[in-house]
Amino acid sequence: xxxxxxxxxxxxxxxxxxxxxxxxxxxxxxxxxxxxxxxxxxxxxxxxxxxxxxxxxxxxxxxxxxxxxxxxxxxxxxxxxxxxxxxxxxxxxxxxxxxxxxxxxxxxxxxxxxxxxxxxxxxxxxxxxxxxxxxxxxxxxxxxxxxxxxxxxxxxxxxxxxxxxxxxxxxxxxxxxxxxxxxxxxxxxxxxxxxxxxxxxxxxxxxxxxxxxxxxxxxxxxxxxxxxxxxxxxxxxxxxxxxxxxxxxxxxxxxxxxxxxxxxxxxxxxxxxxxxxxxxxxxxxxx
Numbered sequence: 001x002x003x004x005x006x007x008x009x010x011x012x013x014x015x016x017x018x019x020x021x022x023x024x025x026x027x028x029x030x031x032x033x034x035x036x037x038x039x040x041x042x043x044x045x046x047x048x049x050x051x052x053x054x055x056x057x058x059x060x061x062x063x064x065x066x067x068x069x070x071x072x073x074x075x076x077x078x079x080x081x082x083x084x085x086x087x088x089x090x091x092x093x094x095x096x097x098x099x100x101x102x103x104x105x106x107x108x109x110x111x112x113x114x115x116x117x118x119x120x121x122x123x124x125x126x127x128x129x130x131x132x133x134x135x136x137x138x139x140x141x142x143x144x145x146x147x148x149x150x151x152x153x154x155x156x157x158x159x160x161x162x163x164x165x166x167x168x169x170x171x172x173x174x175x176x177x178x179x180x181x182x183x184x185x186x187x188x189x190x191x192x193x194x195x196x197x198x199x200x201x202x203x204x205x206x207x208x209x210x211x212x213x214x215x216x217x218x219x220x221x222x223x224x225x226x227x228x229x230x231x232x233x234x235x236x237x238x239x240x241x242x243x244x245x246x247x248x249x250x251x252x253x254x255x256x257x258x259x260x261x262x263x264x265x266x267x268x269x270x271x272x273x274x275x276x277x278x279x280x281x282x283x284x285x286x287x
Contacts, residue, residue: 002132002194005069005077010058010084017051057089066128068094068135078131096131100198101142105150107204110157112172117208120157120172122182124149125199126190133194141193148189149200156182162207172205231271239266 061067061082069076071091079085080098087093102125112118126145128134134141157172164171172178179201186197243259245251254262 002130003077005067005079005087007079007081008086010060010086013054013057013086014084017054020051053089054086055089057086057091059085059087059093061085064097064099066096066098066131068096068131070094075132075136080131094135096128096134098128098131100125100127102126103146103149104203105146105153108150108153108157109208110154112157112162113159114161116162117210118157118162118172119204119206119208120153120202121204122149122153122200123203124186124197126186126195126197128194129196130194133192138193141195144193145190145195145197149186152182152185152189152200153202155185162205172202175202178202228271235267235271239263242266 059067059079061079063082065082067079067085067087069079069087069091070093071088076088076091078096079087079093102123104123105121107119107121109117109119124145128141138144156178160170160172160178162172164174170177179199182200182202183197186200190197239262243254243262246254
């Protein structure tokens with residue numbers, strides 16, 4: 001799990017090293033050339049070596065970035081404080097970005113729940129929340145998220161049909177529900193890598209080219225049937241309203257045969273897909 005690494009403001013350590021360097025320079029100058037080289041090295045050498053060791057602990061942390069610190073293969077902690085920092089010397093510092101990142105998956109060709117081949121792609125927005133898991137749980141957390149995203153999109157496409165022809169069945173075209181399901185699945189898949197998926201949405205959805213034309217005809221037929229059903233329902237209501245109003249206001253007294261004729265004429269006018277031509281009947285309905 002992620003933990004905070006020991007760190008000190010780098011400028012404080014740098015000032016200390018400058019003071020140490022000035023002191024060593026003063027010792028060298030005051031010793032002069034009369035002292036032996038061995039004595040001079042015995043005085044200045046250890047402090048100079050300590051200064052070189054301290055120099056290896058400096059690092060710079062940029063905004064929305066972190067440094068994962070390791071000492072001889074052991075995880076020491078993570079530095080998230082921005083600026084010039086100093087950590088334990090002889091440590092390796094792995095860079096991990098904390099910025100919000102996003103990418104779009106490739107257009108995948110899969111079969112939906114009904115067995116129809118479809119093309120689907122999604123955009124995934126994520127960020128690193130645990131730098132230790134991102135650095136040590138997987139080899140490359142970016143590649144891990146990309147592969148898991150493609151797997152989740154494939155699973156989503158095979159779990160739902162492109163179009164729901166039954167009421168109450170979720171289809172891939174139900175944007176909000178499908179996005180929520182995809183986001184939840186990706187969060188479970190990427191938690192191991194210390195990554196939080198903020199959002200995942202489908203950006204491309206279409207039938208595969210080999211069946212696109214046939215599915216277009218099917219969709220058009222379904223739309224025509226739905227439209228005709230709506231028109232017929234409205235026409236029946238209008239005919240019923242007309243007959244009831246005529247009866248209530250006593251405009252004309254119609255027997256069953258005349259009512260049937262009137263219903264037939266009104267339905268032809270209201271349900272027809274072309275403009276009707278009025279015909280004036282100068283005779284009688286009865287022979």
